[in-house]
Amino acid sequence: MHAEGLGEEVIKDCEQIVHSEFLQYYTQMKQRCEEYLSFLGSLPQQLEVTFSQDLLLGVSVLNEQDTTHSIRPECSCSGHGKCCESSNTESSDDAGIQELDESSDEDDYNFCDTRQSFSDSAASPDMRMKHSNSSNDVQQYNHNFVESRSGKGENECLLLPPKRRTKLPEPVEKEKGVSLWSMIKDNVGKDLTRVCLPVYFNEPISSLQKCFEDLEYSHLLDHAYDYGLKGNSVMRTLCVAAFAVSGYASSDGRPCKPFNPLLGETYEADFPENGIRFFSEKVSHHPMVMACHCEGRGWKFWGESNVKSKFWGQTIQLDPVGVLTLEFDDGEIFKWSKVTTTINNLIIGRLYCHHHGTMKISGNRQHSCKLTFKQQSFLERNPRQVQGVVEDIGGTKVATLRGKWDESLYCNVTNDGVNSSAESTLLWEKHEPPTNPTRYNLSSFAITLNELTPNLKEKLPPTDSRLRPDQRHLENGEYDKANSEKLRLETRQRMARKMQDNGWKPRWFDRDTEDGAFHYTGGYWEAREQRKWDGCRDIFGELPDKKTYPVPASVGI
Numbered sequence: 275m276h277a278e279g280l281g282e283e284v285i286k287d288c289e290q291i292v293h294s295e296f297l298q299y300y301t302q303m304k305q306r307c308e309e310y311l312s313f314l315g316s317l318p319q320q321l322e323v324t325f326s327q328d329l330l331l332g333v334s335v336l337n338e339q340d341t342t343h344s345i346r347p348e349c350s351c352s353g354h355g356k357c358c359e360s361s362n363t364e365s366s367d368d369a370g371i372q373e374l375d376e377s378s379d380e381d382d383y384n385f386c387d388t389r390q391s392f393s394d395s396a397a398s399p400d401m402r403m404k405h406s407n408s409s410n411d412v413q414q415y416n417h418n419f420v421e422s423r424s425g426k427g428e429n430e431c432l433l434l435p436p437k438r439r440t441k442l443p444e445p446v447e448k449e450k451g452v453s454l455w456s457m458i459k460d461n462v463g464k465d466l467t468r469v470c471l472p473v474y475f476n477e478p479i480s481s482l483q484k485c486f487e488d489l490e491y492s493h494l495l496d497h498a499y500d501y502g503l504k505g506n507s508v509m510r511t512l513c514v515a516a517f518a519v520s521g522y523a524s525s526d527g528r529p530c531k532p533f534n535p536l537l538g539e540t541y542e543a544d545f546p547e548n549g550i551r552f553f554s555e556k557v558s559h560h561p562m563v564m565a566c567h568c569e570g571r572g573w574k575f576w577g578e579s580n581v582k583s584k585f586w587g588q589t590i591q592l593d594p595v596g597v598l599t600l601e602f603d604d605g606e607i608f609k610w611s612k613v614t615t616t617i618n619n620l621i622i623g624r625l626y627c628h629h630h631g632t633m634k635i636s637g638n639r640q641h642s643c644k645l646t647f648k649q650q651s652f653l654e655r656n657p658r659q660v661q662g663v664v665e666d667i668g669g670t671k672v673a674t675l676r677g678k679w680d681e682s683l684y685c686n687v688t689n690d691g692v693n694s695s696a697e698s699t700l701l702w703e704k705h706e707p708p709t710n711p712t713r714y715n716l717s718s719f720a721i722t723l724n725e726l727t728p729n730l731k732e733k734l735p736p737t738d739s740r741l742r743p744d745q746r747h748l749e750n751g752e753y754d755k756a757n758s759e760k761l762r763l764e765t766r767q768r769m770a771r772k773m774q775d776n777g778w779k780p781r782w783f784d785r786d787t788e789d790g791a792f793h794y795t796g797g798y799w800e801a802r803e804q805r806k807w808d809g810c811r812d813i814f815g816e817l818p819d820k821k822t823y824p825v826p827a828s829v830g831i
C-alpha cells in the first residue's frame with residue numbers, strides 16, 4: 275500500500291477494518307466449531323429419530339389426483355459502521371451494484387442436513403416430467419414443449435422446438451485473476467455503487483436477461499392456471515408462491531455482476547417450448563429501472579426491477595422497489611414484492627448472497643399467501659429456509675409451505691382447519707446444475723439466454739442485449755476487447771441522464787400516471803413479424819458526434 279502511494283491514514287483505516295473482520299471471523303469460527311462438534315456427537319441419535327419418524331409418518335407426495343406416494347428420507351452433505359445508502363439514482367453508469375450478482379454461501383463447512391427427495395418411481399408422471407433433472411438439457415426442454423403445446427390443437431405443435439445450447443463458447447484468451455479488493459481499496463468509505471469495475475467481475479448476461487431468469491420455472495404458473503380452472507384455489511395460490519420463490523434459485527453461487535443495460539436496451543425471449551414469450555426494456559437510467567412483460571398459457575406476468583442499495587463495507591443490502599403482478603386469464607390477480615437481498619464478503623472471504631424478509635402475495639379473490647425468507651445467522655445449520663402460509667379472506671390458515679429457495683418447496687394442505695401434517699406435496703424442485711459448468715456458475719437455463727443464432731440475429735431489433743459487443747466479447751473470453759468496448763459504451767451511457775431530462779421515453783413501456791408503474795404498450799412481437807423497428811436506435815454503435823454520422827434531429831443527446 276505504501277508502494278502504491280496511499281496515505282498513512284487510509285492504510286491505518288484499512289488495517290483496522292481487516293483486523294476487526296478477522297477477529298469477528300475467528301470468534302465466530304470457534305463458536306461454530308464447537309457447535310459442529312456437539313452436532314456430530316448427537317448425529318447417530320438424530321438420524322435414528324428422523325428415520326423412525328419418517329417411517330411412521332410416511333412423508334408423502336400428493337399429486338393432482340390426490341394419490342399419495344411415500345418418499346424416502348435422504349441425508350445429503352453439501353460441500354459447499356458506516357452505511358452508504360443509495361437508490362439506483364446515484365449509481366454510476368456501470369456500477370449499479372444492484373446489478374452485481376448473487377453468489378452462494380457454499381462455505382468452508384460441510385453440513386449434513388436431512389432433506390427429503392423424490393425417488394423417481396414415487397413421483398407422479400406429471401411431476402416426473404416437470405422435475406426430471408435430465409442431464410440432457412435440450413431433451414428436457416423438448417419434453418416441456420411437447421407437453422405445453424399438446425392438447426391445444428394449435429399449428430405450433432408442428433413446429434420443431436429450438437435446440438438451445440448447453441455450454442458457453444470456449445474462452446479465446448486466458449482469464450486474468452483480478453482481486454475485487456484491488457479494485458475497491460481506493461474507494462473505502464465511498465459509495466461502492468459508484469465504482470466502475472472491469473469486465474472480469476461481470477457475467478455475460480445483462481440485467482434484462484437476468485429478469486427473465488425469474489421465469490425459468492414458469493410451468494408452475496401453467497399449473498396454477500389449471501388448478502384455478504378446476505376450482506382448486508388453494509393449490510393455485512401455492513403454485514404462485516412456489517413460482518415467486520423459484521426465481522431466487524439461480525442466484526445461488528453466482529459470483530459475478532450482470533451487465534447494466536443501456537437506456538433503451540431491450541431483451542426478448544421467445545420460448546415456445548415453455549409456452550412463454552418474454553420482453554424487457556431498460557426504461558430509466560436515474561433511477562435504474564427495468565420493466566418486463568411475459569405472456570404464458572393462461573396468464574400474464576409483468577413488473578419492474580429497481581433496487582435501493584446500502585453499502586456497509588463488507589456487505590451490500592439490496593431492497594427491491596416495485597410490485598410484480600400476475601394476472602390469470604380468468605381474472606384472478608396476484609401481486610407481490612421481492613424480499614431483501616444481502617451480498618456478503620465483498621472484501622474478505624467467498625462472496626455470496628442471501629435473501630431475507632417477508633413476501634406478501636396478495637390475491638384479489640379467495641386466497642393470499644405470506645412467505646418468510648428466514649434471516650441468516652452464522653450458526654444456522656439449515657440456511658436459506660422459506661416458510662409460508664396460505665390464508666383465505668377471513669384469515670383462516672388453509673395451507674402451509676416450507677423449503678429452501680435454492681432447493682425445493684413442499685406444501686401441506688390443511689383440512690377443516692386441522693393441519694394434515696402427514697402429507698407433504700413437492701411443489702417445486704430446482705433443476706440439476708449444467709453438465710458443462712461455467713466460471714460464472716450459470717444454470718442450464720441461463721446458459722441459453724445470450725445465444726445468438728444467425729436465424730435469430732435477423733429478427734432482433736438493434737437494441738437487444740444479445741447484440742451488445744462488450745457482453746459478447748466477454749462471453750467469447752476476449753477480455754481486452756470486452757473492456758475497451760465496455761469503456762466506450764459507458765462513456766456513451768453518461769449521456770443517458772441528459773437524454774432522460776430531455777424527455778426521452780421508453781419505446782415499449784409507458785408509465786402509469788396513477789401508480790407510477792410501467793406498463794407494456796404492446797406491439798413488440800407484431801413489429802418483429804414485420805422487422806419494422808421504427809424508433810429503435812442503434813444504441814451499441816459509435817456515437818453520432820464522432821462526425822462519421824450526421825446527428826439525427828430526434829436524438830436528444
Ligand SMILES: CC(C)CCC[C@@H](C)[C@H]1CC[C@H]2[C@@H]3CC=C4C[C@@H](O)CC[C@]4(C)[C@H]3CC[C@]12C
Nearest residue numbers: 371372373374375376377475530531594612615
Ligand atoms: C462486486 C461484484 C463482483 C459482486 C457481485 C454481486 C452479485 C452477487 C449481485 C449484484 C447484483 C445483484 C442482483 C441485483 C438485483 C436483484 C433483484 C432482487 O430482487 C433479487 C436479487 C438480485 C437478482 C441481485 C442478486 C445478487 C446480485 C447479482
